[in-house]
Amino acid sequence: MGELRVPTMAELAAKGQQPDVLFWVGCAGSFDDRAKKITKALVKILNKCDVNFAVLGAEESCTGDPAKRAGNEFLFQMQAMMNIQVLDGYEIKKIVTACPHCFNTLKNEYPGLGGKYEVIHHTQLIQDLFDSGKLTVEGGTFKGKKITFHDPCYLGRANGVYEAPREILSKLDAELVEMKRCKAKGLCCGAGGAQMFKEAEKGDKEINVERTEEALKTNPNIIATGCPFCNTMMTDGVKNFNKENDVQVLDIAEMIANAADL
Amino acid sequence: MTISNIIFIIVFLGALAFFGFKVKQIIANIKLGKAENRFDRKSERLKTMLRVALGQSKMRARPIAAILHMFIYVAFMITQIELIEIIIDGATGSHRIFQPMLGGLYTFTISLIEVLSLLALVATIAFLSRRNLIKLPRFVKSEMNGWPKLDGNIILYLEFVLVICIFTMNGADEVLHVRSGHESYGFAISSWMGPMFFGGMETTTLIILERVGWWGHIIMVLTFLCYLPFSKHLHIIWAFPNTYFSKLRPMGQFTNMESVTNEVKLMMDPNADPYAVPAVDPDAVPQKFGAKDVEDLSWVNILNAYTCTECGRCTSECPANITGKKLSPRKIMMDVRDRAEEVGAGKRKEGDKFNDGKSLLGDFITEEEIWACTSCNACVQACPVNIDPLEIIMDLRRYLVMEESKMPSELATMNTNIENNQAPWQFSPSDRFKWKDEA
Ligand code: SF4
Ligand code: SF4
Numbered sequence: 001m002g003e004l005r006v007p008t009m010a011e012l013a014a015k016g017q018q019p020d021v022l023f024w025v026g027c028a029g030s031f032d033d034r035a036k037k038i039t040k041a042l043v044k045i046l047n048k049c050d051v052n053f054a055v056l057g058a059e060e061s062c063t064g065d066p067a068k069r070a071g072n073e074f075l076f077q078m079q080a081m082m083n084i085q086v087l088d089g090y091e092i093k094k095i096v097t098a099c100p101h102c103f104n105t106l107k108n109e110y111p112g113l114g115g116k117y118e119v120i121h122h123t124q125l126i127q128d129l130f131d132s133g134k135l136t137v138e139g140g141t142f143k144g145k146k147i148t149f150h151d152p153c154y155l156g157r158a159n160g161v162y163e164a165p166r167e168i169l170s171k172l173d174a175e176l177v178e179m180k181r182c183k184a185k186g187l188c189c190g191a192g193g194a195q196m197f198k199e200a201e202k203g204d205k206e207i208n209v210e211r212t213e214e215a216l217k218t219n220p221n222i223i224a225t226g227c228p229f230c231n232t233m234m235t236d237g238v239k240n241f242n243k244e245n246d247v248q249v250l251d252i253a254e255m256i257a258n259a260a261d262l
Numbered sequence: 263m264t265i266s267n268i269i270f271i272i273v274f275l276g277a278l279a280f281f282g283f284k285v286k287q288i289i290a291n292i293k294l295g296k297a298e299n300r301f302d303r304k305s306e307r308l309k310t311m312l313r314v315a316l317g318q319s320k321m322r323a324r325p326i327a328a329i330l331h332m333f334i335y336v337a338f339m340i341t342q343i344e345l346i347e348i349i350i351d352g353a354t355g356s357h358r359i360f361q362p363m364l365g366g367l368y369t370f371t372i373s374l375i376e377v378l379s380l381l382a383l384v385a386t387i388a389f390l391s392r393r394n395l396i397k398l399p400r401f402v403k404s405e406m407n408g409w410p411k412l413d414g415n416i417i418l419y420l421e422f423v424l425v426i427c428i429f430t431m432n433g434a435d436e437v438l439h440v441r442s443g444h445e446s447y448g449f450a451i452s453s454w455m456g457p458m459f460f461g462g463m464e465t466t467t468l469i470i471l472e473r474v475g476w477w478g479h480i481i482m483v484l485t486f487l488c489y490l491p492f493s494k495h496l497h498i499i500w501a502f503p504n505t506y507f508s509k510l511r512p513m514g515q516f517t518n519m520e521s522v523t524n525e526v527k528l529m530m531d532p533n534a535d536p537y538a539v540p541a542v543d544p545d546a547v548p549q550k551f552g553a554k555d556v557e558d559l560s561w562v563n564i565l566n567a568y569t570c571t572e573c574g575r576c577t578s579e580c581p582a583n584i585t586g587k588k589l590s591p592r593k594i595m596m597d598v599r600d601r602a603e604e605v606g607a608g609k610r611k612e613g614d615k616f617n618d619g620k621s622l623l624g625d626f627i628t629e630e631e632i633w634a635c636t637s638c639n640a641c642v643q644a645c646p647v648n649i650d651p652l653e654i655i656m657d658l659r660r661y662l663v664m665e666e667s668k669m670p671s672e673l674a675t676m677n678t679n680i681e682n683n684q685a686p687w688q689f690s691p692s693d694r695f696k697w698k699d700e701a
Contacts, residue, residue: 006698027685029697036697057695061684069637070673071552071659073519075680077526108515113523153638158514184643185323188581193637197686198672201634204586211581 004043008057009090019054021125022092024106026099027062028228034235035228041257042098042122048262049134051125053096059086065105070194077113080105084115098122098253100154100227101192107159121155123164123226123252130171137259139173145221147174150211150234151186152227165226165252172259177218187211189233196229212237216247223249263355270352270480277484284491288568291606295561300507310648311506320646324575330385334421337378338498341428344375348480358435361447373450376432380451383425390418400574403583405593410494410572417486417495424482431475434460434468441465497571501647504569507562508648513639516656521549552660555621556602559657566649567598576641576651582634589634591641591651597626598654623658632658633670 012019023046028035046053064079087095095117097103107119129135147169155161162183169176181187190200190207200206212234215223223238225231228251235249300307313319318335321328347360361368393401393414401414429452436447436456446453460468490496497504553559576591577583583590601622608616623629635655642650662668669677676686684691 004698008695025694025697027687030694031685031687031689031697036700039697055695058692060694061691062680062686064680066686067677067680068516069656070669070676071656071661071663072677073522073551073660074526074664075677077518077522078530079680079684081526081530104512104514108512109518112518153636153640154514157639157643159512185579185640187579187584188636188638188640190581190636193635194673194676195636197676198633198670200585201582201587201589201630203582203634205584207581207585207636210585 020052024097038251041254044262063105065101100152104154142172148220189230191229208233208237295564298560315501315505333381333385337382376451400578427478434472494572500569551664553657570595575644579640579644587634
């Protein structure tokens with residue numbers, strides 16, 4: 001696969017063009033080394049399917065989600081209004097993002113501040129690509145593997161998206177095994193509500209260890225996620241059990257990109 | 263009218279008046295909270311109420327508890343029909359006034375009540391053993407020590423005595439009825455159980471027993487009514503308005519604080535004069551961001567607290583609680599109710615100047631608890647009556663951060679990073695698009 005084609009909004013606007021969808025990369029997807037791989041995997045899928053998309057590049061800014069969940073509504077709304085100015089400036093109509101936190105905030109909390117867009121999670125976009133026949137995969141390396149999917153809270157419970165990730169995974173000829181606590185009852189990885197950025201309060205266990213333990217009980221080859229923060233938490237959890245050689249933690253976009261030989 | 267009719271009427275009206283008085287107080291306590299519009303989307307709200315409160319849809323997540331609970335719930339609902347008869351009989355001195363009017367339907371209804379009462383008895387015994395013998399983890403958490411534990415048991419004892427009274431009443435009556443030359447009432451259980459237990463007894467004893475059962479029944483019901491306002495059992499009524507007024511937005515959608523929006527808009531408006539003196543309303547109460555005490559919460563939050571049945575489903579799904587943190591969403595709800603009771607009582611006594619130097623945040627709920635929350639919504643999902651502990655936790659955080667600048671130091675750093683670098687980490691904003699060119 002050659003160069004990634006990642007046009008920015010500024011470039012498109014200069015040419016008088018408009019993308020069909022804006023890819024909101026998010027802070028993790030832009031800066032976190034592990035999450036950057038997810039970003040690139042998604043770009044490969046978008047490129048392969050010739051999706052007319054663009055990113056904001058350096059014009060993107062934190063949605064303000066972690067500030068809001070940490071109680072700093074001022075900072076959240078400052079960020080939101082700044083972002084809405086940029087998005088509206090480019091007349092954005094539709095946004096896709098690989099981060100459930102960005103997804104939730106853009107979709108649910110921006111409209112009240114004037115930012116009204118159609119917002120979808122990348123698993124929903126990938127499902128659309130499959131449904132419209134633009135994307136096909138064979139099981140490839142995933143054939144016969146055991147995969148368990150960890151529901152990100154802000155995708156699942158918060159927004160009721162349970163099926164898109166599972167339907168995509170079902171394309172991989174793999175065996176999908178559910179954890180005891182899944183879908184609406186899924187247990188948090190421990191990162192939400194700005195916990196990602198602080199030490200946990202005193203307790204007798206880390207939440208990500210509790211969750212990973214549950215995932216490992218299904219004896220998976222792969223723990224699949226759809227959130228960069230869940231990914232970090234589960235990866236750390238797997239290391240905690242010294243299982244990093246046996247169990248991979250992968251984003252659904254990475255798995256699809258891999259299966260499609262991208 | 264006999265003396266017993268008069269006593270009945272006095273006891274009955276007295277209990278009703280007391281209940282009404284307490285309910286009025288509770289409504290006043292709920293109104294301590296701030297206004298919030300939950301009066302929109304009426305048909306959706308009605309549907310939610312019918313599904314979640316009447317249909318108990320969220321109980322299904324735990325099928326055994328759901329079935330046992332359903333026995334007590336249905337028995338309770340259907341028994342209300344018999345209660346109407348008891349009230350008429352009690353006030354007028356009639357005996358089973360509906361029987362001649364309804365005939366077969368009467369036999370059927372009372373039979374149904376008997377069967378359900380027996381099932382309720384089974385459920386009551388199961389529930390008592392869950393709390394006291396099996397000690398199900400969610401019933402023995404620290405916030406359940408003392409009164410909450412006793413409250414849970416008292417209700418079950420009352421229920422137990424109530425069912426025994428019903429069978430004593432019907433059983434003794436059955437034997438008396440037949441002895442006086444009538445045909446059997448033909449009720450499903452008492453028609454054979456009555457003769458079995460009471461068949462050998464003297465008629466005078468039976469008359470007393472029947473009266474003991476009758477009075478015991480109605481007195482239990484009235485005791486229950488007067489006890490409700492002090493108990494977690496208030497949920498049998500409050501579950502209805504609570505589900506009706508529950509949040510219809512996606513769970514992940516938190517409120518955008520309007521007070522903040524106004525200020526942010528002013529800050530970002532290039533035409534706004536930063537030195538302009540805002541028009542000050544001399545009567546305006548200074549704006550407080552977030553919640554420190556119950557009066558800063560929304561009325562819906564306080565309604566939630568009075569509805570909480572302390573079942574602990576929320577806490578048993580809470581990732582923070584599961585991993586040994588102090589946070590328990592059930593405790594948050596219990597604290598809000600306790601504090602609302604305290605503030606409400608204080609205000610009734612001392613008026614608006616009431617100040618006991620205490621507050622919800624600090625004296626009831628600690629900072630350690632609220633910072634342990636991952637905002638995962640598991641508690642909201644688990645609650646059978648659509649209570650939202652997370653909203654309260656968020657409002658307490660908002661107060662701490664925006665009014666007192668108190669937060670874990672890493673979060674202060676995170677905020678600074680977002681302000682300066684537009685990301686929660688300390689990266690340069692100009693590097694945001696570097697990922698594209700990295701191998
Ligand atoms: S939202 Fe907070 S309180 Fe509720 S279950 Fe999740 S961590 Fe616990
Ligand atoms: S908040 Fe809901 S789930 Fe939690 S204890 Fe109260 S009633 Fe039960």
